[in-house]
Every structure is written in C-alpha cells, then in structure tokens.
Amino acid sequence: MALPADSHVHSEWSWDTGGPASDAVGRMRATCARAVAIGLPALFFTEHLDVPRTWRAEPQDLMPHQRGFIDDTGRVDFAPLDAAGYLEAVDRMRHEFPELRVRTGVELGQPHVVGEQAARFVDLGSLDRVLGSLHTVDLGEGRAEPNTLNREHDPAAVMSAYLAEIPVMVRGSDVFEVVTHLDYAVRLWPVDDLGPFDPRPFEEEFRVALRAVAEGGRALEMNTRRLWPWLPQWWAEEGGTTVTFGSDAHTPDALAGNFPEATAMLEHFGFRPGRDPEDFWVRLGRTG
Ligand SMILES: [Zn+2]
Ligand SMILES: [Zn+2]
Numbered sequence: 001m002a003l004p005a006d007s008h009v010h011s012e013w014s015w016d017t018g019g020p021a022s023d024a025v026g027r028m029r030a031t032c033a034r035a036v037a038i039g040l041p042a043l044f045f046t047e048h049l050d051v052p053r054t055w056r057a058e059p060q061d062l063m064p065h066q067r068g069f070i071d072d073t074g075r076v077d078f079a080p081l082d083a084a085g086y087l088e089a090v091d092r093m094r095h096e097f098p099e100l101r102v103r104t105g106v107e108l109g110q111p112h113v114v115g116e117q118a119a120r121f122v123d124l125g126s127l128d129r130v131l132g133s134l135h136t137v138d139l140g141e142g143r144a145e146p147n148t149l150n151r152e153h154d155p156a157a158v159m160s161a162y163l164a165e166i167p168v169m170v171r172g173s174d175v176f177e178v179v180t181h182l183d184y185a186v187r188l189w190p191v192d193d194l195g196p197f198d199p200r201p202f203e204e205e206f207r208v209a210l211r212a213v214a215e216g217g218r219a220l221e222m223n224t225r226r227l228w229p230w231l232p233q234w235w236a237e238e239g240g241t242t243v244t245f246g247s248d249a250h251t252p253d254a255l256a257g258n259f260p261e262a263t264a265m266l267e268h269f270g271f272r273p274g275r276d277p278e279d280f281w282v283r284l285g286r287t288g
Helices: 027-038 064-069 083-096 111-118 146-152 155-172 200-215 230-237 259-268
Strands: 006-009 042-049 101-109 129-133 219-223 242-246 281-283
Touching: 006 129, 006 219, 006 242, 027 042, 027 083, 042 083, 042 129, 083 101, 101 111, 111 155, 146 155, 155 200, 200 230, 219 230, 219 259, 242 259
Parallel strands: 006 042, 042 101, 101 129, 219 242
Antiparallel strands: 242 281
C-alpha cells in the first residue's frame, strides 16, 4: 500500500537542527531525495515556530549541538523562523523534485501562550499545515520541557500537568488543525529510573485530553517515533475521527520511520486513507 504523507518533518529551517547557518544546511534537499528514493509521495516541512526566551533549560536537557542556545538567564534563545528563506527553499524543492508533493507548514509550540507573538514571524494562513505542539508546562518556576521538570518534580506530576494542559491549548487557540505528539511527556519519561512507561495510571487523564482534541475538531497526529496501540484506541473511543502520520524526522534517514507499522495499527482501529496521500485518514462511522 502507498505510504501516507509524512506530515511532520524538520530541516535546517528549524532552530533545533542548528538553523540555516549550521552544518544542517542541505537537509531539506537530502530529505526530498530520500522521500523519492523510498517512494514517499508527499511530505510537509513543519519547521519549529517558537518564540525565543519563553522557556528555561539547563545544558544537560538539550542535545549537544543545541547547548549554545541557552542565554545567561537560563532561557532557550535562538533565531526565530526565517519564513521568507524557508518558503523560498520549499519553492526550490518543488522545482527540483516535481514528482514529490512538498507542502509547507510549521510546528507551533504553545500556540495558546505565544501564538500571537509567533504569528508575527510568518503568515500562518498561507501555510498548508499548522501543527499545535505542547513542549513545555509551568509547575511554578516558569515554563520548561518535561525532561527539565522531571529532575525537579515527581515525573507523574509532570505527566499529569502535561495532559491537563492539552485541553487548555485546544480551547485557547484555533490556528492549528492537528495536535502533534500528545505522547511528548511519555517520550521523555525517565525509563532508567522508573522503568517503562505504563499508561494505565494516567488513562483517564489521556482520555480527557483526547476528548478535548476531538471536541475541538482537530486531528491527532500519530507521531511515529514511538508507537503505542493504546493511543489510537483511546482516541477512537473518545470520538476522534481524523489522524495524520508524522515521523518528526530531523534527519533524512528518519523520514517515514515506522510508517508501515503505524498505518497497519490505525487500520486496525478503523481509520482509512483519504483520496490524496496528504489527506487526513478518517475513521468511518459505525453502522447499526
Ligand atoms: Zn515537537
Ligand atoms: Zn517536531
């Protein structure tokens, strides 16, 4: 079966790859070449749209190539998205890879908190896809990512705070149509200390978050870095009808990672492809 579009891909235009002045240059082109090589029909370059200095981190919380992004006050600082440069680069890719559908987009971090500031960097309405993303929560000392907070608090409290903010994000912003990586805090769960993540103690909190996404009329991204069968199951049970697939690739080799398994899993829960590879997959209503 043909692969669906990879709806969550980063290139050198995302600050966390090092930015357009780093050795990540050329990653957008290499990613398009990789898509053609593996038969991926379409992808969305959803570059990070974040506002500098709006969350705190310590060096150990970041990847080595990102550690220079911490300022004297302990906040994460970087050049915001260069929308003009990014859009020009996408345009070049469309000419160089006419057989590939190259779509524009952003991954907008904390849209309910900094959406208005972020929207000054790019005209969101001109993009093909806006992902809503929750990377940080505030447990009293200012916003930070779950891995930072897991060192300071009980990771279970961090998980609960993360899930509790999903409905707030959905109700607080209508500029994004897809909620990405609802399992972000799961990805950062301290398995070395606590063992593998067990979703069952948090089931009701996941369900509340998923219900809010469904009631908010948004699609849920299956972030394929990790596959959890309980996530699409609970999504469907809480009324979710649409999904996208996103590898969250920051390097070409990660493009469409785990897509065969992810699509098989979603088919099992009743989701089916749309007409075009970049369409949402839709869960057909039950009859009888
Ligand atoms: Zn993200
Ligand atoms: Zn991402």
